[in-house]
Amino acid sequence: MGNPKVVIxxxxxxxxxxxxxxxxxxxxxxxxxTHNFHLFTPLLYQVATALLNPSEIGYPFRTIFRxxxxxRFRQELVTGVDLEHKLVRARNGHGIxxxxxxxxxxxxxxxxxxxxxxxxxxxxxxxxxxLRLRNHVLSCLERASQETDDGERRRWLTFxxxxxxxxxxxxxxxxxxxxxxVLGRDHPELPPDLGRIILVEGMDRLLGAFxxxxxxxxxxxxxKRGIDVRTGVILGHxxxxxxxxxxxxxIPTRTIVWSAGVRPNQPPGTEHLHTSRSHRLxxxxxxxxxxxxxxxxxxxxxxxxxxxxxxxxxxxxxMQGGRHVANVILQEVKRGPTxxxxxxxxxxxxxxxxxxxxxxxxxxxxRFRFTGFIGWVAWLLVHIYxxxxxRNRLVVLAAWGWNYLRKDxxxxxxxxxxxxxxxxxxxxxxxxxxxxxxxxxxxxREAARSSGP
Amino acid sequence: MGNPKVVIxxxxxxxxxxxxxxxxxxxxxxxxxTHNFHLFTPLLYQVATALLNPSEIGYPFRTIFRxxxxxRFRQELVTGVDLEHKLVRARNGHGIxxxxxxxxxxxxxxxxxxxxxxxxxxxxxxxxxxLRLRNHVLSCLERASQETDDGERRRWLTFxxxxxxxxxxxxxxxxxxxxxxVLGRDHPELPPDLGRIILVEGMDRLLGAFxxxxxxxxxxxxxKRGIDVRTGVILGHxxxxxxxxxxxxxIPTRTIVWSAGVRPNQPPGTEHLHTSRSHRLxxxxxxxxxxxxxxxxxxxxxxxxxxxxxxxxxxxxxMQGGRHVANVILQEVKRGPTxxxxxxxxxxxxxxxxxxxxxxxxxxxxRFRFTGFIGWVAWLLVHIYxxxxxRNRLVVLAAWGWNYLRKDxxxxxxxxxxxxxxxxxxxxxxxxxxxxxxxxxxxxREAARSSGP
Numbered sequence: 037m038g039n040p041k042v043v044i045x046x047x048x049x050x051x052x053x054x055x056x057x058x059x060x061x062x063x064x065x066x067x068x069x070t071h072n073f074h075l076f077t078p079l080l081y082q083v084a085t086a087l088l089n090p091s092e093i094g095y096p097f098r099t100i101f102r103x104x105x106x107x108r109f110r111q112e113l114v115t116g117v118d119l120e121h122k123l124v125r126a127r128n129g130h131g132i133x134x135x136x137x138x139x140x141x142x143x144x145x146x147x148x149x150x151x152x153x154x155x156x157x158x159x160x161x162x163x164x165x166x167l168r169l170r171n172h173v174l175s176c177l178e179r180a181s182q183e184t185d186d187g188e189r190r191r192w193l194t195f196x197x198x199x200x201x202x203x204x205x206x207x208x209x210x211x212x213x214x215x216x217x218v219l220g221r222d223h224p225e226l227p228p229d230l231g232r233i234i235l236v237e238g239m240d241r242l243l244g245a246f247x248x249x250x251x252x253x254x255x256x257x258x259x260k261r262g263i264d265v266r267t268g269v270i271l272g273h274x275x276x277x278x279x280x281x282x283x284x285x286x287i288p289t290r291t292i293v294w295s296a297g298v299r300p301n302q303p304p305g306t307e308h309l310h311t312s313r314s315h316r317l318x319x320x321x322x323x324x325x326x327x328x329x330x331x332x333x334x335x336x337x338x339x340x341x342x343x344x345x346x347x348x349x350x351x352x353x354x355m356q357g358g359r360h361v362a363n364v365i366l367q368e369v370k371r372g373p374t375x376x377x378x379x380x381x382x383x384x385x386x387x388x389x390x391x392x393x394x395x396x397x398x399x400x401x402x403r404f405r406f407t408g409f410i411g412w413v414a415w416l417l418v419h420i421y422x423x424x425x426x427r428n429r430l431v432v433l434a435a436w437g438w439n440y441l442r443k444d445x446x447x448x449x450x451x452x453x454x455x456x457x458x459x460x461x462x463x464x465x466x467x468x469x470x471x472x473x474x475x476x477x478x479x480x481r482e483a484a485r486s487s488g489p
Numbered sequence: 490m491g492n493p494k495v496v497i498x499x500x501x502x503x504x505x506x507x508x509x510x511x512x513x514x515x516x517x518x519x520x521x522x523t524h525n526f527h528l529f530t531p532l533l534y535q536v537a538t539a540l541l542n543p544s545e546i547g548y549p550f551r552t553i554f555r556x557x558x559x560x561r562f563r564q565e566l567v568t569g570v571d572l573e574h575k576l577v578r579a580r581n582g583h584g585i586x587x588x589x590x591x592x593x594x595x596x597x598x599x600x601x602x603x604x605x606x607x608x609x610x611x612x613x614x615x616x617x618x619x620l621r622l623r624n625h626v627l628s629c630l631e632r633a634s635q636e637t638d639d640g641e642r643r644r645w646l647t648f649x650x651x652x653x654x655x656x657x658x659x660x661x662x663x664x665x666x667x668x669x670x671v672l673g674r675d676h677p678e679l680p681p682d683l684g685r686i687i688l689v690e691g692m693d694r695l696l697g698a699f700x701x702x703x704x705x706x707x708x709x710x711x712x713k714r715g716i717d718v719r720t721g722v723i724l725g726h727x728x729x730x731x732x733x734x735x736x737x738x739x740i741p742t743r744t745i746v747w748s749a750g751v752r753p754n755q756p757p758g759t760e761h762l763h764t765s766r767s768h769r770l771x772x773x774x775x776x777x778x779x780x781x782x783x784x785x786x787x788x789x790x791x792x793x794x795x796x797x798x799x800x801x802x803x804x805x806x807x808m809q810g811g812r813h814v815a816n817v818i819l820q821e822v823k824r825g826p827t828x829x830x831x832x833x834x835x836x837x838x839x840x841x842x843x844x845x846x847x848x849x850x851x852x853x854x855x856r857f858r859f860t861g862f863i864g865w866v867a868w869l870l871v872h873i874y875x876x877x878x879x880r881n882r883l884v885v886l887a888a889w890g891w892n893y894l895r896k897d898x899x900x901x902x903x904x905x906x907x908x909x910x911x912x913x914x915x916x917x918x919x920x921x922x923x924x925x926x927x928x929x930x931x932x933x934r935e936a937a938r939s940s941g942p
Contacts, residue, residue, distance in 0.1 A: 072631060073902050089542040091900040098675035099901070108678065111631040111903075129635045158909075167906035175912040178525060178564040182582045222551035225561065276910075290911060427891065427899055438880065446880055447544040448552070449526050450564075452906050453620035454919055456611075457729075458743060459628040459903050466907055 039064045039106070040369050043124050043134035045114050045303060047074050047097055050335030050354030051140030055107050056100075057362030063369060065107040066132060068124070070464040072096055072111045075163055076423055078351070079432070081203065084166040085210040086174070086445040092431050094163060095424040111462050114141075117305035119328040125305075128461060136330045136365050139303050139317070140358065143336035143349055146297035156274040157294035160203055164466065169293065171450045173211070176290055177218060178450075181225050187288070193219075193231045194289040196279050198271050199296030200237025201244070202390035205254055207293060208235045209393035212261045214445050222448075233263045234287060236279075238270040238296070243398065245348065245388060250398040253407045257392045271296070298349060300337040312339035312346060321380030322364045323357055329373075332361045342383050351422075352386040391415045394440070492517045492559070493822050496577050496587035498567050498756060500527050500550055503788030503807030504593035508560050509553075510815030516822060518560040519585060521577070523917040525549055525564045528616055529876055531804070532885070534656065537619040538663040539627070539898040545884050547616060548877045564915050567594075570758035572781040578758075581914060589783045589818050592756050592770070593811065596789035596802055599750035609727040610747035613656055617919065622746065624903045626664070629743055630671060631903075634678050640741070646672075646684045647742040649732050651724050652749030653690030654697070655843035658707055660746060661688045662846035665714045667898050675901075686716045687740060689732075691723040691749070696851065698801065698841060703851040706860045710845045724749070751802060753790040765792035765799060774833030775817045776810055782826075785814045795836050805839040844868045847893070 040063050044051045047069035055067045073094035082088040097109040112126035117139070123131040145159040158172055159165045173195070180192035195215075197208045215231040235242070235258065241251040242258075242265065255265050266281070271292075273280040279287045300316045309325060310318040316339035317325060323338060325331040335354030340347045347353045360381045367375050387401030389411070397411035406414065416436065423429050438444060493516050497504045500522035508520045526547035535541040550562040565579035570592070576584040598612040611625055612618040626648070633645035648668075650661045668684040688695070688711065694704040695711075695718065708718050719734070724745075726733040732740045753769045762778060763771040769792035770778060776791060778784040788807030793800045800806045813834045820828050840854030842864070850864035859867065869889065876882050891897060 071903065072627065089544055089900075090904050091542055091902055094902045094904070096675070096901045098671075102674055105677075110635065111628075112635070128632065130637075162907075163902075163904055164907040167904065168909045168912075171906055171912035172909045174525065175564075175909070175915050178915055179581065179911065182563065182565070184583075218551075221555055222549070224558070427897075444880075447542075448549045449544055449547045450524065450912050450916065451543050451547070451616055451620065452908070452912065452916060452919075453624055453904070454615075454617040455905070456621045456625045456628070458632065459621075459624035459905065462628050462631055463903065463905060466905075 040135040040365075041066070041133060042136040042138065042365060043132055044068065044138040044140060045117070045124065046140035046142055046335075046337075047071075047109075048077075048140060048142045048335060048354060049351040050142075050358040051138065052100070053355040053358030054138050054140065054334065054362045055104075055358075057359045058365070059101075059104045059107060061106065061362075061366055061369075063106065063136070063365065065104075066134075067097060067101070067107060067109050068112045068114060068126065068132075069097060069109070070111065070113050070462070071163070072098070072109075072462075074100065074424060076428075077161075078419060079423075080160060080163070080166045081207040081210055083163065083447075084160060084169040084173075084207060085214045086170055086447045086449075087210070087439055088432060088435055089447055090163050090167065092428055092435065093423070095428060100424065113462075113464060114303055117303045119305065119325070119331055122330065134330070136368075137332065138358075138361055139306070139325075139331070139333040139337055140335050140354070141301040141303050141337050142354075143298040144301045145294060146299035147294070148297065152274055153271070153294065156276050157198070157292040159294050160207060161298065167451075170447070171452065172291060173214070174218075174448055174450050177223055177226075179290075180230075181223055189226070190230060190232070191277070191288040192290055193226070194287060195231075195233045195291045195293070196287055196289050197233065197235045197293045197295065198279075199294065200235055200239070200242035200265075200267065201295060202388070203295040204235060204237070204293075205242055205258070205390050205392060207295065208233055208258060208263050209261065209391065209396075212258075212263055213393055213443075216262075217443055217445055218448065234289075235263055235265045236269055236271060236281065237265075237267045240268045242267065243390060246390070246398060247400055247405050250400060250405060250407060254390070254392055254398055257396045261393060298336070300349075302337065314339070314346060316346070322377050323361050323381065324364075332364075334358050334361055340381065340383070347383050350388065353383060356383060357381065389415045389418060493588040493818075494519070494586060495589040495591065495818060496585055497521065497591045497593060498570070498577065499593035499595055499788075499790075500524075500562075501530075501593060501595045501788060501807060502804040503595075503811040504591065505553070506808040506811030507591050507593065507787065507815045508557075508811075510812045511818070512554075512557045512560060514559065514815075514819055514822075516559065516589070516818065518557075519587075520550060520554070520560060520562050521565045521567060521579065521585075522550060522562070523564065523566050523915070524616070525551070525562075525915075527553065527877060529881075530614075531872060532876075533613060533616070533619045534660040534663055536616065536900075537613060537622040537626075537660060538667045539623055539900045539902075540663070540892055541885060541888055542900055543616050543620065545881055545888065546876070548881060553877065566915075566917060567756055570756045572758065572778070572784055575783065587783070589821075590785065591811070591814055592759070592778075592784070592786040592790055593788050593807070594754040594756050594790050595807075596751040597754045598747060599752035600747070601750065605727055606724070606747065609729050610651070610745040612747050613660060614751065620904075623900070624905065625744060626667070627671075627901060627903050630676055630679075632743075633683075634676055642679070643683060643685075644730070644741040645743055646679070647740060648684075648686045648744045648746070649740055649742050650686065650688045650746045650748065651732075652747065653688055653692070653695035653718070653720065654748060655841070656748040657688060657690070657746070658695055658711070658843050658845060660748065661686055661711060661716050662714065662844065662849075665711075665716055666846055666896075669715075670896055670898055671901065688716055688718045689722055689724060689734065690718070690720045693721045695720065696843060699843070699851060700853050700858050703853060703858060703860060707843070707845055707851055710849045714846060751789070753802075755790065767792070767799060769799070775830050776814050776834065777817075785817075787811050787814055793834065793836070800836050803841065806836060809836060810834065842868050842871065
């Protein structure tokens with residue numbers, strides 16, 4: 037086939053939207069991802085809190101593109117991008133040549149160069165981390181039940197969540213429900229009120245990207261549900277036994293959940309490119325990388341500004357970028373390299389939402405603000421709508437219904453697949469072996485903070 | 490509470506049945522298991538073939554005993570049983586004293602002392618192995634898609650199943666369906682008929698514990714579905730690249746599934762006890778260990794004979810034994826150590842069944858034999874009936890219906906939880922670190938073979 041070759045690196049919201057927009061168009065698309073499924077990350081916290089199975093928020097790429105003869109998936113780790121020779125190097129294959137390249141590699145946990153943080157906290161960015169967090173929390177309850185020392189028991193049952201953005205707020209709310217249900221009913225040997233959740237946020241309020249009024253509501257609701265919210269405090273020092281906060285507080289704990297920062301996942305081979313202060317690749321109004329014909333970057337890894345601020349690392353920006361780039365590529369393919377590429381990208385703000393738990397959520401869409409039960413129902417509808425696959429929608433709805441009526445968290449298993457060398461040859465390296473920790477200086481924290489939610 | 494203390498080691502079919510029979514009786518029961526859930530092992534192969542989630546065949550012990558104030562669960566690895574001092578030692582806790590001890594530790598893979606076998610094969614006894622097998626097979630398909638060499642591609646797509654008992658037959662049948670669905674629809678870059686399954690059995694027929702006629706039916710049905718059945722052949726030598734059979738055949742493959750033998754999981758501290766030729770603990774007609782007051786063994790780890798043969802390592806024997814022991818303990822508690830313990834144990838044969846795939850199963854119950862669609866429906870009903878939990882029954886039925894109508898295998902994710910030190914402090918050691926391989930001589934193979942299915 038002589039069609040131009042499009043290689044998309046990363047099948048998150050951006051890469052997937054781009055590939056879908058190229059479905060049955062006159063291009064040959066290769067979509068690369070280190071996992072064999074697209075992950076609906078907004079519901080990761082429900083996997084981490086034993087409500088959903090991974091298969092309910094993960095949808096195999098090959099199934100998505102079953103009816104797309106021109107879109108091929110390959111499970112590959114990209115080891116290098118050669119923009120000069122228009123070639124992507126992959127771990128298990130030969131080089132993959134391209135005419136058009138779309139970098140959609142997303143973001144990863146940002147530990148601001150602090151190795152101890154990376155070691156002693158559990159993140160919430162990947163399915164592997166969410167499953168680890170489920171295993172970890174359930175195991176802490178078991179260990180607490182084995183413990184005879186009061187102080188140690190309390191340490192097992194103290195959970196510190198760092199970062200008061202949507203991820204931290206949603207996880208803390210869901211964890212409170214899990215503890216209430218499981219501690220109360222399944223661990224009669226433990227005093228039900230011994231479980232303790234502390235949510236730590238550096239800024240003076242939770243949900244900094246939201247309206248002040250919604251932040252206040254979230255804080256109030258979490259407090260009512262027994263969560264100890266501490267704003268204006270940052271994490272100073274972490275061990276496997278405790279957390280030291282910037283205000284001098286020391287909290288004995290075995291669990292520190294890290295949701296305080298992400299950084300773009302820059303593909304190897306792009307280190308020389310111009311980036312923004314938050315280390316996202318600089319792109320023009322059509323998401324093109326300057327100086328390299330046919331190369332694009334979208335989503336969390338790309339930097340676009342509007343109204344004086346960098347656009348947020350959120351799925352609408354990624355999806356809109358993916359579709360925009362698909363159109364630009366098709367214009368060029370149809371009309372040649374000098375074609376008019378159409379209107380520059382304009383971001384349509386879809387608003388943001390965060391759920392706080394049963395019957396409570398906050399959202400802002402345009403000038404509308406909503407909270408409480410209405411916000412919660414809106415949150416449910418939006419998330420069901422965006423979930424891929426009829427079966428997943430059905431199963432997630434059923435799981436939510438079950439949870440709502442029965443107050444049950446049915447996936448309470450501590451499970452770990454035995455390691456497999458063949459699977460390991462495809463999956464991304466696990467955090468221990470990754471060298472994944474950003475070594476850049478603490479000063480980045482400021483940059484990241486000033487650049488959005 | 491001054492009630493007598495019953496400690497049950499292992500929450501498989503036997504241990505669970507025993508604990509349930511002691512529900513709300515005048516004893517304090519502690520149930521120990523290395524997992525926090527009871528596993529319905531007959532459906533493990535459906536987890537391994539991407540049809541069910543682990544949570545659908547695993548049910549948390551603490552939930553099972555929510556309404557049993559006298560039954561407490563503890564997730565513990567038993568490191569020693571001290572029959573003299575009536576004490577069970579656990580990895581994370583202090584010694585646990587008992588008045589009555591029920592050993593129900595089940596069985597594990599038997600590699601007959603062959604380290605290479607243990608290293609180069611994937612077992613099917615635990616949830617960890619089933620998940621590994623799912624990850625492994627799906628990853629082999631991905632690797633085949635990356636491959637340019639024909640021979641190598643064929644090696645990735647050749648799957649050897651060793652052992653033609655129910656586990657091997659059921660897995661081979663389900664794998665054939667998975668390959669047909671996934672290869673055909675999701676990997677258009679691979680020739681759909683390149684996938685190959687070879688089922689190897691040492692005896693001259695499959696399903697040795699079944700009627701000859703049923704074996705012949707199973708063999709015919711598997712062959713019709715494209716599975717290469719080789720009986721009267723044993724595995725000689727295995728590497729990560731190939732299998733060498735006793736008849737001289739060498740099969741290039743990356744996948745060897747081991748279902749050719751199990752051995753009892755003897756609890757540490759019982760090595761000096763008398764065992765049968767198959768290494769199961771010798772027990773009397775009430776499952777008592779001779780010489781130690783209040784100590785019992787049931788299920789796979791216990792040896793009872795009837796009609797001149799050792800009773801099989803099957804769930805009915807374990808469950809009946811568990812209930813029998815519960816009654817014996819209650820008799821003693823009520824009437825004192827000299828009480829009449831009632832009738833000796835008598836095994837009621839519940840028959841056996843094995844499914845071969847869509848619309849085909851074999852079963853024998855008493856003098857009845859059935860095959861085909863009727864056998865398959867009977868198999869479905871029996872397994873739904875024995876599954877624990879209303880929700881699980883519902884979800885499994887729905888999954889089966891979906892699979893039947895849509896010919897879909899929805900859980901096709903390669904997923905591996907990140908390692909967690911706290912969870913690892915509770916879970917059993919993974920096979921690499923376990924030293925789990927039976928070092929006893931090859932001659933055992935004969936013993937195991939002569940002693941039943």
